Amino acid sequence: MRRRFVKQGWEVILVNDVRSARHQLHDKLLRPLVVLADMILPDGNCLDLLEGLKQQNQPIGEWILLTAYGSISDSVRALKLGAHDFLEKPVDDARLDMAIQRATRSARAQRRLSNEVASRAARYGIERLIGHSDRIVEIRQIVQQIAQTNISALVLRGDTGTGKGLVARILHYAGPRAAGPMVEVNCAALPGELLESELFGHEAGAFTGAKGRREGLFEQADGGTLFLDEIAEMDLALQAKLLKAVEDRKIRRVAGNQEINIDVQIISATNRDLEAEVADKRFRSDLFHRLSVFQIELPSIADRPEDLEELVKGFVDEFNERAQTGITHIPQDVWTQLKSYSWPGNVRELRNVIERCVLLSRGPTLEARWLQLNTAPQRQPHRDENGIFFPLDGSISLDQMERRLIEESLFRQQGNVTKAAKLLGISRQTLRYRIEKHGLDPEPKI
Numbered sequence: 554m555r556r557r558f559v560k561q562g563w564e565v566i567l568v569n570d571v572r573s574a575r576h577q578l579h580d581k582l583l584r585p586l587v588v589l590a591d592m593i594l595p596d597g598n599c600l601d602l603l604e605g606l607k608q609q610n611q612p613i614g615e616w617i618l619l620t621a622y623g624s625i626s627d628s629v630r631a632l633k634l635g636a637h638d639f640l641e642k643p644v645d646d647a648r649l650d651m652a653i654q655r656a657t658r659s660a661r662a663q664r665r666l667s668n669e670v671a672s673r674a675a676r677y678g679i680e681r682l683i684g685h686s687d688r689i690v691e692i693r694q695i696v697q698q699i700a701q702t703n704i705s706a707l708v709l710r711g712d713t714g715t716g717k718g719l720v721a722r723i724l725h726y727a728g729p730r731a732a733g734p735m736v737e738v739n740c741a742a743l744p745g746e747l748l749e750s751e752l753f754g755h756e757a758g759a760f761t762g763a764k765g766r767r768e769g770l771f772e773q774a775d776g777g778t779l780f781l782d783e784i785a786e787m788d789l790a791l792q793a794k795l796l797k798a799v800e801d802r803k804i805r806r807v808a809g810n811q812e813i814n815i816d817v818q819i820i821s822a823t824n825r826d827l828e829a830e831v832a833d834k835r836f837r838s839d840l841f842h843r844l845s846v847f848q849i850e851l852p853s854i855a856d857r858p859e860d861l862e863e864l865v866k867g868f869v870d871e872f873n874e875r876a877q878t879g880i881t882h883i884p885q886d887v888w889t890q891l892k893s894y895s896w897p898g899n900v901r902e903l904r905n906v907i908e909r910c911v912l913l914s915r916g917p918t919l920e921a922r923w924l925q926l927n928t929a930p931q932r933q934p935h936r937d938e939n940g941i942f943f944p945l946d947g948s949i950s951l952d953q954m955e956r957r958l959i960e961e962s963l964f965r966q967q968g969n970v971t972k973a974a975k976l977l978g979i980s981r982q983t984l985r986y987r988i989e990k991h992g993l994d995p996e997p998k999i
């Protein structure tokens with residue numbers, strides 16, 4: 554066999570017993586695509602070896618097992634352990650080649666996937682959370698600790714832009730579910746019924762417009778993490794259904810009869826004070842307790858001014874690398890402005906400002922003129938009855954454009970949110986959410 558496979562272009566490592574196989578896989582960290590093994594070897598059963606490797610979560614490639622005995626119990630065990638194929642001896646060459654081909658294809662796909670997971674995990678490593686303030690140091694420790702356990706639910710609290718989304722990803726990719734999916738949904742972005750069918754899926758004909766059957770986000774997140782962003786915006790009826798799903802670890806699609814088991818970790822995020830929402834009866838207290846097995850509070854920049862410098866430098870480095878720019882100097886007047894600004898949009902706003910400055914500055918100095926923090930008078934967009942015009946020269950950020958568009962629509966509809974939402978082509982709920990996000994007052998002011 555060895556000669557045959559070498560001729561086919563394989564690199565072959567041949568061992569004669571379990572002990573030497575273990576030595577190769579374990580001590581020498583051999584990572585074969587395919588393992589072809591006799592089931593019964595002189596010093597033991599190779600399924601014991603497979604089981605040991607599995608328990609240690611080692612990448613093991615695809616296993617094809619050969620046996621002369623064809624024992625049923627062993628073949629069942631082999632399949633349970635994830636063996637790829639099971640061939641009875643004597644095996645004819647064509648069958649063996651086919652089995653090897655299939656196993657190779659599957660092992661390659663697996664390897665690609667685990668490389669992707671590894672690179673995503675690297676992208677969301679704990680070191681991405683910048684800061685040395687007491688709070689951030691503590692959060693880094695907590696996050697690392699939590700990531701090592703299989704915690705069922707957790708709530709992230711923090712104002713807009715404080716890093717809730719970032720921490721959720723770090724938690725997922727540092728945890729035992731990293732190889733599973735990370736599925737995200739913004740509870741404020743969809744009205745109640747739509748969100749329900751998004752979360753739980755639906756059967757064909759569940760409601761007008763529900764064409765086929767659809768798998769919900771819970772099912773998609775099975776084995777991984779479901780990230781419920783803006784959880785406080787979920788309506789009470791749906792909160793009850795969510796509670797049931799979390800408690801039973803089972804869901805039912807909308808208009809479906811069948812119960813589907815789900816195994817998901819739920820990370821929720823909110824910029825509201827959930828306890829206060831509970832006290833005001835806008836959030837179910839039983840659901841709150843279910844979801845907040847653990848709570849992490851993310852501080853705003855104003856609460857940790859000592860981190861500003863590190864954040865700025867971190868983002869300058871990040872965008873320098875991305876845009877191939879070489880900003881090396883941050884002048885004193887820039888620091889003064891950055892430090893005296895209040896950062897209502899927190900790290901997100903800071904990151905956007907630094908991105909703009911890095912991209913627009915010429916030469917090695919971060920130029921103060923691109924900062925354009927709200928303290929300086931802003932260029933007003935031009936408007937007429939047909940619409941509104943924004944200069945695309947970096948003087949207005951996308952966030953500010955959104956804010957201006959919302960202000961303008963509200964103004965044109967005398968503060969009527971429903972009508973303003975129509976102008977923007979979004980739902981009333983979404984507009985409400987955004988009005989709050991930008992800290993706007995629906996009353997016209999312009």
Ligand SMILES: Nc1ncnc2c1ncn2[C@@H]1O[C@H](COP(=O)(O)OP(=O)(O)OP(=O)(O)O)[C@@H](O)[C@H]1O
Nearest residue numbers: 681682683712713714715716717718719900901904
């Ligand atoms: N401590 C931090 N270190 C480095 N980057 C951070 C930190 N906190 C936030 N960021 C970055 O700031 C941006 C905004 O963070 P994120 O989207 O996680 O905020 P959020 O709390 O989810 O805000 P929102 O409530 O508006 O959704 C992201 O690009 C994120 O990577």
Ligand SMILES: [Mg+2]
Nearest residue numbers: 717718782822
């Ligand atoms: Mg977010």
